[in-house]
Structure formats: C-alpha cells, structure tokens
Amino acid sequence: MSVFPATVPTVAAPTVKASVPTGRRRPRSGPLRTGLLKASGLVAVLLVWQLAAGAGWLGLLIPSPGQVVAAAVELVVSGRLQSNLTASVDRVAKGLAFGLSVGLLLGLVAGLVKTAEHVIDPPLQALRMIPHLALLPVFIVWFGIGDTSKIALILIGPLFPIYLNVLHGIRGVDSGLVEAARSFGLGRLEVIRRVILPGASPQIFIGLRQALGVAWLTLVVAELVAAPQGIGTLLSDARDALRMDIIFVLLIIYALLGVATDLFVRVLEKHSLRWRAGFDGE
C-alpha cells in the first residue's frame, strides 16, 4: 500500500497560558482547527475508499468515488434527480406538516390539561408500540399506491416523537416559574406563551430532530414499495438495472437530506435557546 498523505492534522502543542484573567477556561480550539478536525475523518474515509477501489480490492459491486460522482452528474444532466427529488421532498413536507401539527397539538393538550392526558396518552402509547412502517400495507389498501398512502405513513412516524417530547417538555417546566407568573397577573394563555412553551422548547427541539429523522426513514420505505416517482423509485430502478453507482449516489443524497434538515433545526435551536446556561462541553 502506498504511503498515506498526512490527512490527519497534527495536534498543536499545548500552549500554556500563565493566568487567565476571566477565570474561565480558554477554548482549546479555534473554529479553523475544529473545522479541520471535523473534515479530516471524512476525507480519510474517501481517500481510503478511492485507493481501495483503484487497487481493485472492492470488486465490481462497489463503485469508486469517481464513478459515483460521474453517476451523479449523469442523473443531474438528465434531470431525473431533480424531478424525483422534488416529488420526495414534497411528500416529506406534506407528511411532516400534518404529523408535526397533530403531534404538537396532542402534546400541548395532554401537557396542559391533566384530564386530557389521561384520555390521550394510553391510546397513543399503545399505537406507538406498532412499528409504523408495518402500517404501509394497510395504508396501501386504504389509500391506494399513490401519494396519499405515503404521506399518511410519513405523517404517523414523526407524530410520536413530537408528542412525547412536547408532553415531557411541559412536565419539566419549573412549577415555581408558573406560580410566579400567575402571581404577577398573567392569564392562562399568557402563562402558556411566556412560561410553558419557552420552558418546554429545549425538549421540543429534541423531538423535532427525532421527528425529521423518522420522516426521512419513512420516506425511503414508502417509496421503495411502488411509487411512480421519488428517490426511492430511482433506487429500485437502479437496483433492477444493477447500477451500483446510482444506488450510491442516492444513498448519499439520503444522508445529505438528513444532514440538511438536522442542520436547519440546529441553527433554529441555537438561535432560540441562546438564553440557556447549560454545560457546553469542554
């Protein structure tokens, strides 16, 4: 095997600061160093992959990164990627719009009204135990093989993580703050808006991230089983044609879609939760 280039950045010698006047620990790494560290692992994987494919170790069933890029270009130039991606994103957006709304609403009602929790929670907990992907055959029978059955399935998946996290977020709000707000004359709606929702928001964001992950997963399964259009359709077509390079492109696209939505929520979270005084890690 040839010599590896130095892709792993060398660790800088620790610099000793005599005394730090703020008394706070200085961050050990600047943004550049952190960025390099984060990229290094990925670059290493790609390099090893390309080298191994070039040496012929991976056989015919695993394409090289170069072949994957070529397949991606082919898909983009023909326009197949764009049209199928649009169809998939459209399904996820619709399913999430309904699923998140229903989950949020149920979580709020159960969280705010104890009686409602007693009514809502047991059936939801029971339904949650059914792996929602197993509902696909049922939904195809009910709604046909068109978009409706897929959107319905994507609706069900994210509903539970959002519901659970909203409910637990509300339960975790400091009751002393609610009491104080009431003592200062806040009405029911104001207490919800100014105390309960912001207090529950860290947990709600966790639910949102889980829900988005589940939504993409559901999309894959729903589209692999009979869909006229979508990333999953491309995937099953590529499987039938034994186009491993295209399959790899699509796998990477799934990953990128997941990363993009997660990043979106994280940015939102960072902005909304800047009041937090939690431990950021060292």
Add this chain to the structure above:
Amino acid sequence: MSESPASLLDGARSVVGVRDLRRDFDGRVILDGLDLEIAAGEFVALIGTSGSGKTTLLRLIGGVDEGATGELSVPDERAIVFQSHRLLPWSRVWSNVALGLRGPDVRARAIEALREVGLADHADAYPKTLSGGESQRVALARALVRNPRLLLLDEPFGALDALTRSKAQNLVARLWAQHRPAVLLVTHDVDEALLLADRVVLLADGRIAAEYPVDLPRPRVVGTPALFDLRRQLLSGLGLDPSTMENS
C-alpha cells in the same frame, strides 16, 4: 375562605386583615386560627422556626395558595419576591420585570424600576449573566414596578453571602422609605428583622405567638444596646438560649 374589604376589618388604615386563618396539608395543621393585621405602609417581619408556617402564611396572603379557611383581606396591588428569584431564563431582564404589566411604555417603566435597583445597564441581558444578588434585585424591581400597596418578601436574601445580603437589606430599606408599601418580610434572620421592620411578629404553633414593636430610628445598626435587648427577647421567643447565640 371569604374575602372582605380591608375597611370592614379594622379601619381604613389596615392593608392586610387576617382572621382565624387555618391551613393544613393532608391533615397536618400548619396555621391554626391565626390573626394578623398590617397597616398601610407598615414594615412587618415574620419570624419563626423552620416549618412554623411562615412561608405558608405569606403564600396565602400573596394569593398563590388558596387552600385555607378563615377571613383574609388583602389588596389587589400586591407583589411577591420569592425565596429563589424565579426569573424566566428565556426572557431578557427588562422583559422579566415587565412580566404581566399592562398599559403604555412597559419597557420604559421596567427600565426605570431597574434603575432604582441599580441594574438599568443589564436591561437587555439574559438572567444567566446575573449574579445571585443581582437576580434578587431584578426580582425586587419586578415587584416594585407594580407600585404595590403590599410587598411580600419570602426570605429573599437567604441564599446571598453576608456582604451582598447587607447591601440588599439597605436597598430594601431605602426603597421602602421612598415608596412606602406595606411589607411582610419572612425571615429566619433575627438581625435582618430588627434592622428593617417596624414590628416583628413571631409565628409559633400556627398562630402569632408574640409581637415586638421595634420603635427605633432608622438607619439602624446591629449591636446598639436597644437592638441588642430586643434581639435577646426574639431569640428566647424562638426557643434559643440568647447567651449561646451572641456571636452568631
């Protein structure tokens, strides 16, 4: 619990009127036929041993606990400073002060209240950036901005260090002198009660067991002979032997 106008109880000067107040928690009686009057502008300190029901009484008067029987007359214009500051971490300091305020210029009023406690510079900060003493001063501003006729202080300085506590006590004394709300201060600190109050009431066995008028000029200094004498009385009222407590 029935509420009646203060004027019916003991003349127009009375802000708080409590008659025969009873409160139990699952059968454990905390307040047992308690009577208390607070005059307009009067500073009353409530002392008692731990578990004697001081905070329970304050919460009933403050309207955050409604599980008592008896007669209770309190003004609507009242505000509580809690034992822990209870600021909303997600709201900026001025917004915490303005919580529940209505009418025009809410932000300006909040900042004016913050100026009175010396924290106008922190109006746009989040509570996580404040020290314990600063947080308690914001809580004080949040109470004062409502121009309360009755200010309820529930051991507000208990968690502060001695120096910060002393400064906060002086601040309360100054603000009380300027605004003259009636004050009910719950405290376990005998010196704090004697420094600030017109009258110290001792809570024991679910009632007011004793009252000690503190008829001394302000500002007061701990250790003057007159205060020293009252302090002995209070400590023995609390069931402590004053001779062993003199340097506490």
